[in-house]
Amino acid sequence: MIMKKQSLQDMREKTSKVKEKKKIFIHGGLARKVIALILSILLIPIVIINMFSLRIAVSSVLNESQKSYITAVSTASQYFQTIFKSAREQIMEIISNEIIQQLYSSSKQAGLSDNERRQIKSNASKLLQNVLATNQMFSGVYLIADKERSLFLPYFPIEYLDFFKIKLTKWWKKITEKETSFFIESLETSEPIILESHKEAFDEMAEKHSQKLAQYAFSVGIYFRDVTSDENTGVAILDISEAWLRETLQNNRLSKDGGYMLMVSPAGKIIIPSLWDVTMKSIPTSNTPFIFKVIHNTKKGIMEGAFQTMFDGRFFLVTYAKIPEYEWIIVGMVPLNLIISSAKKLELIIVLLTVVFAIIAVVIGIYFVLKMTKDIEKIADIFAVAEKGDFTVEVNIRRRDEIGMLSQSFNKMVRNMKTLVEKGIKLSNKIGYALNILNDMTTRTAIASNEVGGAIQNVAKGAESQAKEATRIVETIAKFTEKIGEIVGAANKMKELSQNVLELSKKGSDTVSALGTVNTQTVNVTTELIKNIQQLSESSLLIEKIIKFLSTISGETKLLALNASIEAARVGNTGSGFKVVASEIRKLADQSKESTREVEVIVERVIEQTKDAQYVANKMEMIIEQQNEAVRKVAHAFEEIRGAIDQLFKEITKVTDSLEMIDKEKGVILRSVENISAISQETAASTEEVLAATEEQLEAIERIREMAEQLNTLSKDLLEAMKVFKI
Structure with missing residues (x-):
């Protein structure tokens, strides 16, 4: 029945532990928090970077397109100069x-x-x-x-x-x-x-x-x-x-890109490309705003330029260039939606790449988080077992990071605590053994004191009988002499036992002192452990600073890659290889930045765990301090016992000296029979005094016995407390 109850209790404890773990994981566990943190840290910067990069991309596309189309129009103006x-x-x-x-x-x-x-x-x-x-x-x-x-x-x-x-x-x-x-x-x-x-x-x-x-x-x-x-x-x-010129205006790069190229005379005559009538509803004149602006700018000496305008219900990027040596102007018109469409394609590519890399990063992050969470849960389970006093457990995690260092430190701490508990148990056993001996000696001393009291009572009766029956004095003196010998032997024995009790008290005091020394070593070990934990915390903070520095370098690398991509795009096909290299550098910078962020989260978590370990170490230091206080109390009790035994020994010495004097004076008593009555009276009085002293001695011995029992109880309590620890 007892075994069945124990197995049912074990099953209930295991079930409660599993439920508690599930509850922790579901309601704000470490894995869930870290995964949520990764998602928030990853998605928010991605959205911001996408918005920022798209703005830059659209602006860059517009600027580069403007430069490209100005170059195209300028080249066309040189071509028409050749035609002229x-x-x-x-x-x-x-x-x-x-x-x-x-x-x-x-x-x-x-x-x-x-x-x-x-x-x-x-x-x-x-x-x-x-x-x-x-x-x-x-x-x-x-x-x-x-x-x-x-x-x-x-x-x-x-x-x-x-x-x-x-x-x-x-x-x-x-x-x-x-x-x-x-x-x-x-x-x-x-x-x-x-x-x-x-x-x-x-x-x-x-x-x-x-x-x-x-x-x-x-x-x-x-x-x-x-x-x-x-x-x-x-x-x-x-x-x-005119047909040939319109066809020439139609067959150029600008028209192939979906734009239009026009020729404007100094008087405002407009020559349009051949397919203008197919795609456009209106034909510009010299009074059309963008034509008027182009003519006005060239008259002011601005020979080429670009601006945006609205014509025929659409927005256009207008570029123009004056034909060298002539007053005629070449005008290019490109719909803005065609230019921005390339930016939209770029936007779609960036979004797709962002989604792909975000999914990859999240999957990798979740994998590492779950792996670390599993190790941390394992450490937490072992901590829970050690918290109940089982020092036979050991963390078997092979890692080269802060979690591995934590497991090694825990194993070292458990070994040190195991050694301290073993020493404490040994000392408690020794103290218990010494207290048993002291208790036995005290009991024997009490018995001897009772015998002395009985003998003194007999002496008192003999003195009274001697006073009443002088005729039987010889027999009584013989008996008195015999009793005195017994009393002297008992007194000597009591003196020897008191000497033994005194030595045992000294040994007990020395044992308590040794226990105090061991506790001092425990405090030193705990202090060293706290220093190691603090050094671990400082190392974690230093790692965090280094990670932030690496994150800064990653950001600057990404900016450098972006500038390189812009320069490569400006060069054109010649810089396509350099553009690929810049793109790879930017990808590496992004991956480096995400990795540094993940490591930064791990370091922050290790710092928190280090703080928890420091809290446990501080708590253990308080417990050891309480243990020191108990040892000091035991030492004080031993000192009191020792003082009481010293006093007892002195009293016993006095009694022994008195009995020896009585033994020496028995001859005088025999020779002074004629004064027996007076001596008997004096003997009766002395006997009463000795009886009172004996009673006081009995009370002192009883106090010693009670204190020994209290010390024995404290020793047993200490031993029971040590039995909680499993070594």
Whole structure:
């Protein structure tokens, strides 16, 4: 029955422990708190970093796109500068051609027949046709001189033109008023100029007579004069095809990226790309805000730039660049949503990567937290067993971190406590043995004292009988002499026993002193343990400082990697390898930062556990101090016992001396029979005094016995307290 009850009790205790562990884990256990801490520390910075990085990414994309598109527009302006120069060179080649020279030079026309002159004009017309056929950039060539020598390609009747009105138009005057001139054989020419239009008196007359001229974007004009006649012979005009120019504006990098490239003349004429009408509802004019701003900025000397505007219900990034050496402007328009779409793609990539790495970090963190929690729970279970006094337990955890150091310190502390308890038990057994001997000696002394009291009573009776019966004095004296011998033997024996009790008291006092020395060693060991725990706490704080320093280095590494990525993106394809390296560095910085944060959490937990261990050590120090106080009380009790035994020994010595004197005087008693009556009276009085002294001795011995019993009880209590510890 007893075994069954014990097994049921053990099962209940195990069940309660399991429930308590589950309760601790569910309601705020260490693992749950650390996991929650990891999630909070991980997710909050990730959200903040994502928001911050996305802002930077969008701003960076806009800035880089702005720079890139300004570069694209600037490159396009240089390309169109080349087109302008090519058109000017082409018209110079036409004027310098031998056939054109023959057609418009009076000196070369002299002496030619009409047939030869017609042939020269026909050859000149073929020359112009060849120019248009071989270069799609040009849509028309017009050599305007007079009705006989003018050539138009595409052709329309010269009769429709009023040469007098033509020479009064602004575009004619603009060409002929150019001061710079060149001499090409027999013709003098001006520097070619760019015309936005030659509609006045020329295009108008052709349209009036239903003659459709090829559409042109702008023209290159040059005048030529016959040196021989010294008269303005005519003007040559080379039209740039509007369809070709619009197609050129369409076929560029900006258009491929979803943008538009426009050309703006100094007067505000807008040339749009070929597919503008397909995707856009409105056509900009010189009064359109962004066109007006571009023209205004170039007039102020700002040759290139970028800004944002709204047109046709959408937001655009507008970039512009003035064509070098010319007043024309190249304008680029890119919808902002196309630019930001790349940032949104980047945002999606960052979010996906963040989720993946966050999941990985959480899984790894939970794994390590559960592993550490398992070891800590194991240590806690062993602590609970040791708290009940079982010093046979030992923590078997092989780790090279603070938890391993804690387990080693605990094992060392248990071994020290085990040694101290063993010494305490041995000392308690010795004290109990000495107290048993003292108790036995005290009992024997009490018995002897009772015998002495009885003998003294007999002596008193004998004295009375001697006074009454003088005739029987000899027999009584013989008996008295015999009793005196017994009393002397008993007194000597009592003196010897008192001497033994005194020695035992001294041994007990020495034993208590040894116990005090052991307790002092226990205090020293406990103090050393507290110092070790404090050093462990200081080491943990130093580790925390180092981790914070590593976290700072990780942040700076990440910032450096970000700057490197920006520089690599600015360089373009050339810095793609460096961009990959910078990305890897940034990833390593993120991983380092997360690792330092996890280690920082572990260090904080170790610091808390160190504080708990220090609290337990302080509590143990208080218990040892209480034990010292008990030892001091026992030592004091021994000192009192020793003093009482010393007093007893002195009294016994006095009694022994008195009895020896009585023994020496018995001869005198025998020789003084005649005075027996008086001596008997005196003997009776002395006997009463001895009886009183004996009673006092008995009381002192009884007190010694009671104190010995109390000391024995204290020793047993100490032994029972030591039995709690299992060693």
